[in-house]
Amino acid sequence: MSIGSSNLRETQDLILTFDVGTSSVKATLFDREVRILANACEAYPLLLPHSGWAEQRPEDWWRAICRVTGKILARAAVPASCVVAINFAAQTCGTIPVDENGTPLHNCLIWLDTRSRPIAERIVGGFPRIRGYGLPKLPRWLWLTNGIPNLSGKDPTSKILWFRETMPDIWRNTFKVLDVKDYLLHRCGGRYVTTPDCAHLTWLMDSRKDRKCWSPTLLASLKLDEERLPEIVPTTNIIGNLTPVAARELGLAMDTAIVAGASDVAASALGAGAILANHLHLYIGSSAWLGAHRPTRKVDVTSGIGTICSAFPDRYLLVAAQESAGSCVEWAARALGFFRDNRISLDDFNAAAGSAPAGTDELFFFPWLYGERAPMDDASLRGGFCNLSLAHGREEMSRAVLEGVALNIRWAMEHMERLCEEPGNPVRLVGGGANSALWCQILADVLQRPLHRIQSPHLAGCRGMATSTAVALGWRESLEQAATEVRVGNVYEPDTHHKALYDEKFSYFLHYLKNNRRWFRQLNRKDRATFT
Incomplete structure (x- = not known):
């Protein structure tokens, strides 16, 4: 979308933000x-070379970012000189080894990758x-991080090892x-930096309020050198300007400022405007999460729900992260044959779903297509339809x-609200999933909560980074002020x-999980033996 080009030609001092996700950059x-003023999107591939492996080529991100920059400037009909600053939100828990020039030595192991699961079990296991x-x-x-690397091997700690x-x-x-955003910041400005929210998810950072630095204790326990990790700077820090090469490839001016940015989780939390303590927000994209800002750290080891650093320097973000949400919709649309002009049609998928009755005549779908994180950290869980009959068609499915x-999110919300002293309502x-009005209503009905969908919900991450950039440039006094807008x-x-x-x-949903979890674990073990 864009506003009239005549108005845009008169506009000066613009901010360009990017949200680098699993399937595309916005x-x-x-x-x-x-x-x-304008927005655009560019896709790139996800590589799945082996079971449990998930990679992306950093060069694919960069080329997509360069293409989408040219596209958005052309769409808005503004000169590149109007862009005074850029900022990135990005997927987290990626791992990219780079050489002295910042050149990747291997594809990025993204957040979905579980190849390091045996290492994760070794470093956090015991009796x-x-x-x-x-x-x-x-x-x-x-004590040091308010968390621990998860057993599935999806966190950077075990990937580094x-x-x-x-x-x-x-x-x-x-x-x-480097993580995804760290790599892009270096590609743009030549500095190796990260932010507390991204560093925290390596589980190598001391996340206590008066620290927020790499932990010598944890690094020593794993025999890792701090020199191999980027410098930690605040979200609103201006880390420099574009290098000549980056400016040329992006088509922007060399004096364009680069702001440190944030993870997609922290950026979307800021973009949701839910900044009061314990005020819940729900993100529905390829994955899903529930989040709420808090003044202090909190963790529940049994559910995998805890606080991480947020974009705010003085508060944390309580997060319940779930692996698959919109990815389930895309998978189902493809599997059920919802295509138009040789492309998946989510509009046709939603139209079919809207014609089916609530409850889908006792048909169930379990969304654990890539295991689960919260409220149960179990990489062996798998999804699928249950109670399917000849009476069910594409509409019910x-x-x-x-x-x-939605039922899976309700499962996490029950745990989440127990950790929030006064959960916001x-x-x-x-x-992006919030663009479906049908899904929004289903979520409200299943959760039995009023849902307030923000304007342009699919751009929440970009909006969050625009607010932090406005603070960095002095256009707003604080993140709090910017978020209230x-x-x-x-x-x-x-x-x-x-x-x-x-x-x-929901009761049957939990009953199914309880009765089948051991079966999933046995079936999906790599060293599977006869089930007993």
Whole structure:
């Protein structure tokens, strides 16, 4: 979308932000009032070379960012000189070894990658155990980081060790180990920097309020050198300007400022405008999460829900992250044959789902297509349809997918609200999945909570980074001030007539999980033996 080009030609001092996700990069152009002037998107591939492996080529991100920058400037009809600053939100828990020039030595192991699972189990395991974690090791990790690397191997800690242990030639030439945003910041400005929210998710950073630095204790325990890690700077820090090469490839001016940015989680939380303590927001994209800002750290080891650093320097973000949400919809649309002009048609998928009755005639879908994180850290869980009959068609199956993701979120919300002393009501809703009005209503009905969908919910990450850039440039006094300017677009009230229906369906959802979890674990073990 864009506003009239005649108005844009008169606009000066624009902010360009990027949200680098799993399947594409979204770019959005903002003015001084943090209003959206134009936006564009560019896709790139996800590589799945082996079961449990998930990679992306850093060069694919960069080329997409360069293309989308040219596209958005042309769409907005503004000169590149109007862009005074750029900022990135990005997927987290990626691991990229780079040489002294910042050149990647291997594809990025993204957040979905589980190849380092045996290493993760080794470094956090032991006896006795709590939910798979070794009791002797828990206190140190929790005290310093308020968390611990998850057992699935999806966190950077075990991925870094995987490179060291399985690819010694690459490790020998590794100058720095970077996450997605860290790599892009270096590509733009030549500095190796990260932000507290991204550093925290390596579980190598001391996350206590008066610290927020790499932990010598944890690094020593894993025999890692701090020199291989980027410098930690605040989200609103201007880290420099574009290098001549980056300026030429992006088509921007060399004096364009680069702001340190944030993870997609922290950026979307800021873009949701839910900044009050314990005020919940829900993100629905390829994955899903529930989040709420808090003044202090908190963690529940049994559910995998805890606080991480947020974009605000004085508060944390309580997060319940779930692996698959919109990715389930895309998978189902493809599997069920919803195509138009040789492309997946989510509009046709939603239309079919909208024609099916609430509850889908007792058809269930379980969205664990890539395991689960919260409220149960279990990489062996798998999804699928259950109670499918000859009476069910594409319509019921499509709605069952939307309901299944909603039921899974309700499972996490029950745990999340127990950790929030005063959970905010209603819930702010952001992410690309929130563009579906049908899904928004299903979520409101299943959760039995009013949902406030912000304007342009799919651009929440870009908006969050625009607000932080406005603070960095001195256009706003604080992140709090900037976040209060976020506007709600639509409100979805729960249909009380569906309460009993979804309460019963949720009970069966949990019953299915309880009865089949051991079966999934046995079936999906790599060293599977005969089930007993």
